[in-house]
Amino acid sequence: MRGVCGRSGSWGRALGLVLLLFGFGTAGTHCGNKVGGGDAPIIEVQPSPQIVFNHLALGQSQAELVTITNRGNVTLTVRKVAISGGGGAFDQKGIVQLPFSVKAGEVVTFQVIYQQIDETDKSGDLIIESNDPTRNELKIRLISSKPRPRLDVAPNPIEFQKRTDPGQTAQVEVLMKNVGTADLKISKISRQGDPAFSIVFPVGSPFSDIADDGKPGSNPEALVLTPNQIYKFIVIFKPEAVGEASGKVIIYTNDDTLTEGKKIIPILANSKGPCLLAKPAQVDFKQTLLGSGDTRSVTLESCGKEPIQVTSISLKPGTSTDYSLESLPENRYNTDLGQGDTLLFTVRYTPGENGEDDGVIVVETNDPDRPTLEIPIVGSGTDKLCPVAKIDVDEGLAVLPQTTLHLKGNQSTGADGNTASVVQWKWTIKQPDGSTSVFIPSDSVPNPIFEANVAGLYKVQLDVWDDLGQKSCEPAEVTINVNPIQDIHVELVWETPGDPDEFDEGPNAGTDLDLHFKHPLATGWFDLEYDVFWYNLNPNWGLLNPNFDNDPSLDRDDSDGGGPENLNMNNPEDLVYRIGVHYWRDPGQQSPLGKPYGDVKATVRVFIRGVLRLETKPTALQRFDFWEVATIDWSTQTVQELSNSDGTPLVTPNYVPPIDLDALSGN
Structure with a gap:
C-alpha cells in the first residue's frame, strides 16, 4: 500500500488556511515512485502528514504553500478540498472550481492560511478526495498553539571572564528578550548568593537591586515586553575578598514554560584556575x-x-x-x-x-x-593614642548620577578603640565642578546623606574627636566614582559670579537656566511634543509601550542656581538630536541681594554610554540668551559642538520663546 511520501519539516512554518490555486508545472521529484508504474493516478501532497502553526500573536495570519502532484500516468481528478474542525480558525478561499484535473507528472499549487482568532489551541484536518484508487481520501492534520510569552536571557550563565580582585569592579550587561508571541509580564527581578553581586537597572525602571525572597513581585505587570522587545540591565561584581563567587539572578514572569514562571540565571565570578x-x-x-x-x-x-x-x-x-x-x-x-x-x-x-x-x-x-x-x-x-575616623558608603564607591549617598561615620573609634568614645564629627568633600550639593542635615552628624548629581569623582573626608577632646590623627577618606550608564546622558551646570551663596536653595535663591533636548521633528525650541525641557519632562518619542525604556527624560530640573540639570535617554533612534540652554530667570529685585545676580557661565557635558564625549568651555550667558550647544547623531554615536563661523558659541541674545513661559509655570 502506498503512503504519502516526501515529508518535509519546513512546512511546519505554516500559519494559515486559505486555499488558493496558483498554477501547474512539471513535478521536480518523483518521491521514489516510478511514473508509468500502472494505469492509475497517484496523488502526492506536500506538506504531510501535518502542518504545525506555532506561537502566533493574536490576529496574525500566515499563508503556507501546499502542492498536489500526480505521480501516476493517468489523469488525477480531485473531487474535494475541505476543512474539518478548528472552530473557524481554519478557512479555505480561492480554490478553483471542483472537481479539477491534474495530468500525469503535473503539479497543482495552492495556499493554506491560518488565522489566530483567540488564545486557545486549535486543530483540524485538511481533507482531499480524489480518484487515486489507494488514497481516495487524504487527511493532513492542522495544528496550532495559542500565543505564548517566552523569555530568553543572554548571557546565560552570567560569567565574569576575567579575574576581579578586591577593590576592583567588573560588570556584565544582561539582555532579556521576549522571543514569544504574547506579552511577557515581569513582576520582579532579584538576586541570590554572594553579596559582591548587585544589579543596576536603567533610570525609570520599576525594579531595584534586592535580595530574593522566593516570592513574585506585588505588581504582576511591573514590566511588560511585547514580542521581540529587549530590556537591559547590568550585573556588577565588586568583591571584598579573593576567591570564587557565585549567585543567581531570578526573574519572575508569566512564561508558562518555566517552573512557577521563574527564570534562574547562574552568576559566576573568579571561578577558573588556582587562587x-x-x-x-x-x-x-x-x-x-x-x-x-x-x-x-x-x-x-x-x-x-x-x-x-x-x-x-x-x-x-x-x-x-x-x-x-x-x-x-x-x-x-x-x-x-x-x-x-x-x-x-x-x-x-x-x-x-x-x-x-x-x-x-x-x-x-x-x-x-x-x-x-x-x-x-x-x-x-x-607617643600617644588618638581617635580613628572610618567612612562607610551604603551605596558603594561606584554609583549613578542622582544617587543619594548614605555616608556612615558611626564606626569611627576613640583612642580607647570604642565607638562610644567619639563625640564629634566633621565631614568635608571635594566634588566635581558644577556640583553644589551639601551634607544633609549638616556636616557635623555621624551619618549624613549627600546627593551626587554630577558625574565625576567625589573625595569625602571625615575627622572625629573623642570625649577627651582628642582629634583623629588623620582624616578618613574615600573616593566615589559617579558615572552614568545610559545611552545618552547630558548635564548642565553653571556658575553665577554675582551670587554670593550658590549653595543656598529656595525661591529667588539663584539664577534659572534650562536644559533643552530637541527631536528632529520639532518645529523649533519649546515644541511641546518634541523638545524636552522643564515643562515637557518625559515625552513619548518611541514605542507606545510605556514599559520600554526608549524615551528621553529630564530627571533633574534646577531653578535656584548652579544646577545640575540632567537628561537621560536609552535606546534612541538613529536620528540627530539637538541640545540647547536657555537663561530664563534672574530674580532681580526679589533676590536676597535686592538686585539681579547678573551673567552666568554655563557648561554642558555629554556622555555616550558612560564615556564623556563633550565638555564645553564655560560659556558666558546673559538673561534671555539661548545657547545652541551641540548635536548628537545616534546613527554614528557622535557629538558635534555647534559654533558660529568665527568659532564663538552659537548664542542668540534676547531670545523670545514662541510660548508664554510665565503662563506655563503658573506665574
Whole structure:
C-alpha cells in the first residue's frame, strides 16, 4: 500500500488556511515512485502528514504553500478540498472550481492560511478526495498553539571572564528578550548568593537591586515586553575578598514554560584556575606606641578548584624597616596546596618614631593569571593614642548620577578603640565642578546623606574627636566614582559670579537656566511634543509601550542656581538630536541681594554610554540668551559642538520663546 511520501519539516512554518490555486508545472521529484508504474493516478501532497502553526500573536495570519502532484500516468481528478474542525480558525478561499484535473507528472499549487482568532489551541484536518484508487481520501492534520510569552536571557550563565580582585569592579550587561508571541509580564527581578553581586537597572525602571525572597513581585505587570522587545540591565561584581563567587539572578514572569514562571540565571565570578587568599587582605596595626612591638598573623588559603604553589614570601623593597616577617613556612614552598589548604606566618611591627609606616608583603605563586599576591601593611607609630575616623558608603564607591549617598561615620573609634568614645564629627568633600550639593542635615552628624548629581569623582573626608577632646590623627577618606550608564546622558551646570551663596536653595535663591533636548521633528525650541525641557519632562518619542525604556527624560530640573540639570535617554533612534540652554530667570529685585545676580557661565557635558564625549568651555550667558550647544547623531554615536563661523558659541541674545513661559509655570 502506498503512503504519502516526501515529508518535509519546513512546512511546519505554516500559519494559515486559505486555499488558493496558483498554477501547474512539471513535478521536480518523483518521491521514489516510478511514473508509468500502472494505469492509475497517484496523488502526492506536500506538506504531510501535518502542518504545525506555532506561537502566533493574536490576529496574525500566515499563508503556507501546499502542492498536489500526480505521480501516476493517468489523469488525477480531485473531487474535494475541505476543512474539518478548528472552530473557524481554519478557512479555505480561492480554490478553483471542483472537481479539477491534474495530468500525469503535473503539479497543482495552492495556499493554506491560518488565522489566530483567540488564545486557545486549535486543530483540524485538511481533507482531499480524489480518484487515486489507494488514497481516495487524504487527511493532513492542522495544528496550532495559542500565543505564548517566552523569555530568553543572554548571557546565560552570567560569567565574569576575567579575574576581579578586591577593590576592583567588573560588570556584565544582561539582555532579556521576549522571543514569544504574547506579552511577557515581569513582576520582579532579584538576586541570590554572594553579596559582591548587585544589579543596576536603567533610570525609570520599576525594579531595584534586592535580595530574593522566593516570592513574585506585588505588581504582576511591573514590566511588560511585547514580542521581540529587549530590556537591559547590568550585573556588577565588586568583591571584598579573593576567591570564587557565585549567585543567581531570578526573574519572575508569566512564561508558562518555566517552573512557577521563574527564570534562574547562574552568576559566576573568579571561578577558573588556582587562587590564593590572604586573611586579612591588609595587615593593619593601627596605632602602636613607640618602644613597644606588636604582631599580626597572616593566613594564606588556597581558594581555587586547582592546586596552587607558594614559592616565596618576602617584604617588597621600600617597605618600612619597622616591619619584619616571622615564622615563614619555608618547608612548604613549592608544595601543592589543595582547595582549603593554608599556610601561616607572622608580621611584626616595632615603630621607632611618630608617623605612618607602610609596606607590602609579596607572595610569589605559580598562578599564571596572578603570579604575585601583594598584601599591604599599614601602621602608625605614636607617643600617644588618638581617635580613628572610618567612612562607610551604603551605596558603594561606584554609583549613578542622582544617587543619594548614605555616608556612615558611626564606626569611627576613640583612642580607647570604642565607638562610644567619639563625640564629634566633621565631614568635608571635594566634588566635581558644577556640583553644589551639601551634607544633609549638616556636616557635623555621624551619618549624613549627600546627593551626587554630577558625574565625576567625589573625595569625602571625615575627622572625629573623642570625649577627651582628642582629634583623629588623620582624616578618613574615600573616593566615589559617579558615572552614568545610559545611552545618552547630558548635564548642565553653571556658575553665577554675582551670587554670593550658590549653595543656598529656595525661591529667588539663584539664577534659572534650562536644559533643552530637541527631536528632529520639532518645529523649533519649546515644541511641546518634541523638545524636552522643564515643562515637557518625559515625552513619548518611541514605542507606545510605556514599559520600554526608549524615551528621553529630564530627571533633574534646577531653578535656584548652579544646577545640575540632567537628561537621560536609552535606546534612541538613529536620528540627530539637538541640545540647547536657555537663561530664563534672574530674580532681580526679589533676590536676597535686592538686585539681579547678573551673567552666568554655563557648561554642558555629554556622555555616550558612560564615556564623556563633550565638555564645553564655560560659556558666558546673559538673561534671555539661548545657547545652541551641540548635536548628537545616534546613527554614528557622535557629538558635534555647534559654533558660529568665527568659532564663538552659537548664542542668540534676547531670545523670545514662541510660548508664554510665565503662563506655563503658573506665574
